[in-house]
Amino acid sequence: MFNVFKPKIDVVSQVEFNPDVIRYEQLLDVFWSSHDPTQVFGQGPDVGDQYRSAIYFQGPEQENLALLSKAREEAKLVDGVLTTEIKPMSIFFPAELEHQKFELRQNSQLMQLLASAGIEEDFSSSHLGTRLNAYAAGMCSILKKREIDRMVDNFLRCRSNLRQIAQR
Numbered sequence: 001m002f003n004v005f006k007p008k009i010d011v012v013s014q015v016e017f018n019p020d021v022i023r024y025e026q027l028l029d030v031f032w033s034s035h036d037p038t039q040v041f042g043q044g045p046d047v048g049d050q051y052r053s054a055i056y057f058q059g060p061e062q063e064n065l066a067l068l069s070k071a072r073e074e075a076k077l078v079d080g081v082l083t084t085e086i087k088p089m090s091i092f093f094p095a096e097l098e099h100q101k102f103e104l105r106q107n108s109q110l111m112q113l114l115a116s117a118g119i120e121e122d123f124s125s126s127h128l129g130t131r132l133n134a135y136a137a138g139m140c141s142i143l144k145k146r147e148i149d150r151m152v153d154n155f156l157r158c159r160s161n162l163r164q165i166a167q168r
Contacts, residue, residue, distance in 0.1 A: 011050050014092050028069040038080040053084040100124035103137035
């Protein structure tokens, strides 16, 4: 049954940032480079109006910067049209738990490794969860990937050594 009163939702990422560490303009650069703002009715394999390209601003300064960055991106286009909407931020509701840190939760080996290390925190809002989700999705830098790979290898080696000691 179709519910005509169901509110329209947008699948978004809310980014909290410290302007003393990173400027809003830098975040906008990451936004434009991390997706296809000309794709209509979704992003990548995710199809539907709720996956469209959008920037939600807080205040007139962010609105102006977002509009300027969109104009800059539009000027770079050879063909196509930017479909990105720029709208004021309204009420933000976190997604259900099964949608939080999706890539990390799909990586059973990494989740088992974290559990065996005694790390069973709520990854939905943790810094560690964000980093590991990016790692699981293949979205971190080569240096960060190597660093995490090295830590995982060290942990597995250590765990294996402990098992051997326990079996003696």
